[in-house]
Amino acid sequence: MTEPLSYKYLFGPVPSRRLGRSLGVDLVPFKTCSTDCVFCQLGSVDHCTTTRREYVPLVDVLGELERWMAVDGRADYVTLSGSGEPTLHTGFGEVLRFVKRRSDMRSVLLTNSTLLHLPEVRRDAAEADIIKVSLSAWDQVSFEKVNRPHPELNFDRMVDGLRALRAEYCGTLWMETFIVPGLNAHPEEVRKMAAVAAGIQPDRIQLNTAVRPPAEEFVQAVPPEYLQKLAGFFTPPAEVIASFQPGEKAFTLLDETTLSRLIARHPATAEQLAHMTGHSEAAVQNLLAQLGEALSKSERNGEIYYKAAD
Ligand code: SF4
Structure with a gap:
């Protein structure tokens, strides 16, 4: 596939x-x-x-x-x-x-x-x-x-x-x-x-x-x-x-490229990303940590949203 x-x-x-x-x-x-x-x-x-x-x-x-x-x-x-x-x-x-x-x-x-x-x-x-x-x-x-x-x-x-x-x-x-x-x-x-x-x-x-x-x-x-x-x-x-x-x-694959492209179009929390990709929140959190400076975070209604860094 x-x-x-x-x-x-x-x-x-x-x-x-x-x-x-x-x-x-x-x-x-x-x-x-x-x-x-x-x-x-x-x-x-x-x-x-x-x-x-x-x-x-x-x-x-x-x-x-x-x-x-x-x-x-x-x-x-x-x-x-x-x-x-x-x-x-x-x-x-x-x-x-x-x-x-x-x-x-x-x-x-x-x-x-x-x-x-x-x-x-x-x-x-x-x-x-x-x-x-x-x-x-x-x-x-x-x-x-x-x-x-x-x-x-x-x-x-x-x-x-x-x-x-x-x-x-x-x-x-x-x-x-x-x-x-x-x-x-x-x-x-x-x-x-x-x-x-x-x-x-x-x-x-x-x-x-x-x-x-x-x-x-x-x-x-x-x-x-x-x-x-x-x-x-x-x-x-x-x-x-x-x-x-x-x-x-929807997704079966979770890697840095997939996640960063998804975040660029859909700023989301780790929990939302886990639902969207079909992977555990822990796996998503782990990958988010690896993406480091490629991401920016902002707080909204007490939740942390990830999006592409400017
Ligand atoms: S500025 Fe953003 S929200 Fe407004 S139309 Fe363009 S892409 Fe859509």
Whole structure:
């Protein structure tokens, strides 16, 4: 069996409460994004850009997928996500078409919504079985505070793109709203976001908050009961997805490369890493100690989270 560490652009499959086993595909270099969200769990974005190009060779990504499908395990979903914004890659639609053509796995596109005003991005996004978009603001000012977009990006144009996507797309549209106390958590602010969301008509709305260490220290998590109250402001009522739930054990191999790649994309506690990899917490702790300076630690709600050192 081919080992997970031989893949450069694929990660996982990681267990997901909603998507079962999800194979991640990473199409841009680490922290390459069109926004620099205050809540980003990858830390501060290195390359804030709206330039679309072939950031990593498409042929290599498709080659890895082909090899993974042929010799490795299987997954319920293939998810375009990872180290930044996948729609920045000009070939993301080709990856989705490849998955559809060559497998019976379903596909998910996670996007920050900022490039959906481009018809070619919407056309390619529509190849996904599920598109999960983000909306955590209600106007340009709040967009700039919460998501810190590239200067070329405009909130109203992004919402127009989201509405156009809904009109054109026959698949399942999910929306994630990230709640940040002090920026968009006041009931009046949430009602404004809910009004924008209602105009987009997603099939499902998910509320999240900073349970993992975010880019900015000032970003705190909203208590679960408050998040639950805010969920009722949305139509359809939102679902709270903030709490980490251990899922199916996915990895069979545990080594420094696998663990450090996983942590780079999913900052997590040792206990969570043990659940995700299917190994004991002691084994994970042992490996974390070996990774030493390649890791940074931060405390969140009394728990130690590990992430890649800057
Ligand atoms: S949270 Fe997502 S959209 Fe926001 S900066 Fe991080 S990678 Fe980009």
